[in-house]
Amino acid sequence: MTKKDREYYRKKLIEKKQKILERLNGYYEESKDIETDIAQDPIDKAEISYTKEFLLSLSDTERELLLQIDQTLLRLQRDEFGRCQSCQKDIGKKRLEAVPWSPLCIDCQEKAEEEAG
Numbered sequence: 001m002t003k004k005d006r007e008y009y010r011k012k013l014i015e016k017k018q019k020i021l022e023r024l025n026g027y028y029e030e031s032k033d034i035e036t037d038i039a040q041d042p043i044d045k046a047e048i049s050y051t052k053e054f055l056l057s058l059s060d061t062e063r064e065l066l067l068q069i070d071q072t073l074l075r076l077q078r079d080e081f082g083r084c085q086s087c088q089k090d091i092g093k094k095r096l097e098a099v100p101w102s103p104l105c106i107d108c109q110e111k112a113e114e115e116a117g
């Protein structure tokens with residue numbers, strides 16, 4: 001993965017994250033702090049934290065997605081992006097394009113879903 005690729009996915013992830021936060025902005029005041037964090041570029045922050053109240057205002061899906069996006073941004077920073085967190089193989093480009101925040105390759109994802117029920 002080239003530097004250009006990483007930058008491309010980083011932008012995609014941040015855009016997605018901003019969309020989630022923007023949608024919530026308005027019914028939760030403290031999200032203003034989070035917006036400021038985004039302006040400062042979240043990748044420079046090693047630790048990303050949200051208030052409990054903020055997380056509670058999210059639906060399970062949004063919360064999960066947001067956390068996955070943050071983890072993926074950290075993986076980008078550590079140059080681990082694009083690698084499956086389970087089998088360590090490269091995640092396919094098509095999959096990265098569709099769900100760049102996914103920590104698993106399609107095989108491991110399917111396996112996880114089977115195990116989940």
Ligand SMILES: [Zn+2]
Pocket residue numbers: 084085086087088089104105106107108109
């Ligand atoms: Zn895998």
